[in-house]
Amino acid sequence: MMPPPRLPAAPPDLAAVLRLLDSHDLPAAARLAAASSSSSAVALAAVLLRRPPPRLGYCIHARAARSGLLSDRYLANALLAFYVRLPGHLPHALRAFDDLPRRDVVAHSSILAAFLRAGHPRHALLSLKSMVAGADGVAPSAHALSAAAKACAVLRDRRAGACVHGTIVVRGYGDDGVVLSALVDMYGHAAAPGDARRAFEEMHAPDGICYTSLISAFVRNDWFEEALRWFRAMVATNGVWPDGCTFGSMMTALGNLKRARQGREAHTQVVTRGLCGNVVVESSTLDMYSKCGLMVDARKVFDRMKLRNAISWCALLGGYCQSGEHEKVLSLFRQMDMEDDDWYCLGTLLRSCAGLSAVKLGKEIHCRCVRMRGCRDVIAESALVDLYAKCGAVEYAYRVFERSTVRNMITWNAMICGFAQNGHGERAIDLFNEMVRERVRPDYISFIGVLFACSHTGMVEQGRNYFNSMSKEYGIASGIEHYNCMVDLLSRVELLEEAEDLVNKSPFRDDSSLWAAILGACATHSNPYVAERVAKKMMELEPQYHLSYVLLENVYRTIGRWEDAVEVRRLMKSRKVKKEPGASWIDVNRSKQYMSNANEEASQLAASGMMSIDEEVQST
Template identity: 55%
Template structure:
């Protein structure tokens, strides 16, 4: 009983005289950051003479939070319990703030919250926002519902945190419910909530709703501008994102963009391949004193890589004093985007990537680009060994790797065993089926994704239209092409038009394909006309072929494919003289056909070797030797070993099997290349 009385005796009369000096002493120590002295003073004080004013312990907790002193904060928490001040709301909220910011285990923070005798709106808001910051949006919404059950009314900060949770969950329906709650409670003009709503609509691809909400804001601040610019960038509306950025600079005089806004702008510029403007923003970063920030410098690396200037990316990376996982992954991704897959594998050897999922996924993409399934399997095993669990980013990359290497059954197995399937996982599997000739399964997978509530994006429709074109599903393809804009507000890009031209051309609907190209925003893109010209050769339509080829040559006089495809059309219908004239025209204009290139894995091409593939060029000496060797082989099984004058440099062994049928030969060759 005595202990209980002492616990709830906040202001014992016998120590009133010392409270004021103690308070001044502790507050002075908190201001100076001398936590060690404060803790020693608390530990040395007699229990009856402990300070009993909540502001003292709240100040000590805040000082511990500022100095990232988790052990000191735990000791202060124990003294709070001894002093019987744990029921004070001010101290309770300070404890929540301390644990949220310093404790890595959010379940411990939840226990602190659960034992608070009194929970006010600040306590509930701390839990709602804390779960969002911890990446647990579902738990955040559960806390919000519990708060409503207890009759606590949300304030603007609570609602903004709940909207952010909906953004993380990409739950449009729930986000719209909170939008309605915001309007009912009269918070529509609140900038924090408005910026959160813009972000929520942007993440759910409702970009026009985000625009309307932003336009209604009377005086948007920098946070609101950043939200709308990020929303348009995330939805690949880069031109409009840069337009908003320009408007922001005009409307807010003297604004110095922060690192997050500059990172978003650099991302938009990179995706538009605007290196000149990107360099201007880079200069702005330097003059603004932000060049040492990892976030913005990683964005600069990514921007230069997307503009195809990987050497500049490497220079920025090498000059960085502090490199984290983001900067390493930015350079890895840059090499991967530019097809320099060997550099990705080399760079991966230099970094400590055991704890970074994105570096693993980037290297797996490089393996997919090289069709290096052996190295991909090594990485798969390595990840399982160090992590021993599942990860949606890695599993999506594995699905993509195995599908691109032709191992669709492996890819499907990884997909089925994935604990979580996001849009990237679905896209990888749909693309895998489509690219490996299993179009029916790709369409079925797309329908399953829609039924499961996952919203398709730009890439999804590229895969679906590709699948339709390779199975002759003309009406199905037209339906999906229309639904992109009508149902999902996705503007058709060059890839979608290429698939549609291929779909219509395969079905012999060449005139309709030509009309589609002429009516599109990409009528001046030579790749569309090239696809149509190739179909003219298949269906023997010289009149259309000449018209299309003329258009292609107007657009790109130096593009060799225009001449080659037209010559092939003439050959198919027996107009050999016309085909010869096209070839002569190529010589006259000095247009050269690009030589083909292929590669095979070199001996010992594992992750530990420095050379991963051996490249063969159709104009190279090795290729000519290979062709000569194949001609020398009789039509029965044989082995041939060729050695050039520089025999130590290379040894090529060919194992050939051939059959003769009329005047045609079918040669199956298996060869190994040893580089010394």
């Protein structure tokens, strides 16, 4: 039996270089490789492939150029790989690519990935196009095709992604799990979850990464129920286990669906699988509890986290803000230890300032935003518009709105509603029309703002038109808020019977807020028959609402039905209906004081969480 052939031994210089590389002494290995002779190109390439620091890599490149070794294919590819990995070195990578003696599929795939990493996804797709066209006699590899799918995901270009998908099928990579997983992720980013599901179903044996890509695609496009269904299918599949990214997506879906019980069960799985140290999973769990309104559980998760990032802080702050605990938002924000402020955190902080009507503090945060790259962020700008509008500083709000670089639906709605609520109805209507002219599609909130503006300016016909256009032109079902605005609009111009008819025909005919709007108008307009019907309806829906009895009693007295008035008074006493005391909030030394006329006293000072005022202020 013949002995197996021996592999040629490495030259002594190269062997010494490799030993130094194994001992992680890159500078010594580079010096020895530069001083070697016959094995210089291979030794230099070996050092480059160990990811040396940029300065050391430059020296190796210079040594290779002086020695005329750039024509060596192995060394030239190593130089290309070195520059491709370095951030901000795309021009160097392109020069190394152009200097290659022969460009193979690895070189083309590397430069495609370099374009993608440098933030040039269009150039990455052009690189794939040249490979498909047969440039340098190469065909796209699985690595190149998956990178091209990621480029389409960055661009959110569904059409380009479909072309890449076709290339994958034609080139015979339809069974490659890595490529198909990239395709699923691409369709998720391109707002095509249905196509993501079809791409997934083409896989013969999808692994955990493929399932996670599909579930993430559903969550990203708000297909939360579908994400839950496929998660259950994943768990039921033998040999496929969910990881931290899978549970992170699941927590997001459960939080948006307000599934607190299932969220607790998923949290139990996270603990039993040993994923508690994963900051992505813990932040998603915290966000899930916050969205379900379980702030005690959310705070427990937060306190147990060993590692916290901006997402963790923002999830907790957002939960407290959503729950109306604005003082906690302000106090927690002061505890944040961040090198750079997060725009979303600042947006949450500004929303809490709006909830507390703390305009002075909001201005301080505005100044902080300006110092941070000029406050050019749509989240912070939208929150600023909302803050100033809710605090009555309409001109401040409009100035921020005019200077905003990007306006999303929240920005438009905040400004429209701000104008409407501060007595600038005509400006609100003009801004709504401007939004439509700019091809921004109004949503549910937009119509609340414009109908509120019509109500307070007495524009009955325009209000009717906007109300009807919601369903006819935009397919938006009218909600209780829209009906409230319309009832208020009709009641203000003494069209009480039309308002009553509108409520009776609405799906919210048993909602007391609509009848209360007509009831308030009946107190100032003389239509005793409508007032009697509305008051009796209110007494039926809200037996403890005192104004219904007071109004009905006054109506009976006005038309001389004294016995009926006495009967209403007797009914009010038998049901133990009491008048609610009036109350208001006032500013006292940068704090909020609750003033009530009950028992001729005012309750104690409710200080804002950001302000260090310890004394208790009471008025007599």
